[in-house]
Amino acid sequence: MRVSERGQITIPKRLREQFGLDHNVEIEITPTDEGLLIRKCDDGQHPIDCAAGILDRPGIASGLKFDSVDEYIEEIRGR
16 A cells, blocks of 8 residues: 555555445544554444544653644644
């Protein structure tokens, strides 16, 4: 897989079918010590609930400070 210029990836069809990642399925991506964890949100879970606790993730809680939400977004997008 490659990351596109816009930061997009294509999950192979075989894996999408295996894990039920149909069109418009909400996922969350969590940084781990080994890399990124892509996880499908539970069917009964609201997309906002998937994002709950995002500011408690490693890096944010360890002292990275941003003056604004825009600055944080630019950082996580790698700009």
